[in-house]
Amino acid sequence: MRRIQWIVAAALAALTACGGATSPLGGGGDGGGGGGASPVGHVTVGNIFFRSAHNGSQNPAVDTIAAGESVTWTWNAAGSHTVQSTGVPPEIFRNSVVMAGANDTYTVTFRNPGTYSYDCAIHGSAMTGTIVVQ
Structure with missing residues (x-):
């Protein structure tokens, strides 16, 4: 079991070294924390949680922002x-x-109104959040 954990950790470290982030298809974003609009919403990523800096909600962290923020x-x-x-x-x-x-950091600009749920691919339902765009 420990050998598998070590292999997974090594693979994750190698992926981390690649850097970068994908642009969202519909929401817009820059993935690197720079450029675009200044962030209005801020979410802290902890050991096994997402926490809204705006209202303290956690798993799910819920933030409400205006379109374009x-x-x-x-x-x-x-x-x-x-x-x-x-x-x-x-x-x-x-x-x-x-x-x-x-x-x-990872930053996304949300151009279209809607409710956008998200999670951590590693921790799934243990780490969730929602962005409400008005």
């Missing part, structure tokens, strides 16, 4: 996590690598 997820400690939209259609936004370093 951004949300930034910031990792608060070392630990492997991702941010990916869930629901229909899938993958409106998703960072392309496993983020593992403290202070790593």
Whole structure:
């Protein structure tokens, strides 16, 4: 069992070294924390939680923003996590690598009103959140 954990950890570390993030298909975004609108929403990514900096909600973290505004997820400690939209259609936004370093960020600009659910691909339903865009 430990050997499998080590192999998974090594693979995640290799992916992390690749860097970058995908642009969302419908929501817009830059994936790197720079450029675009200044983030209004801010979500902290912890050991096994997403927490809204706006209202303190956690798993699910819920943030409400206006169309055209951004949300930034910031990792608060070392630990492997991702941010990916869930629901229909899938993958409106998703960072392309496993983020593992403290202070790593991922930013998405939401251009269209709607409710966008997300989770961590590694922890699934243990780490969830929702962005409501008005």
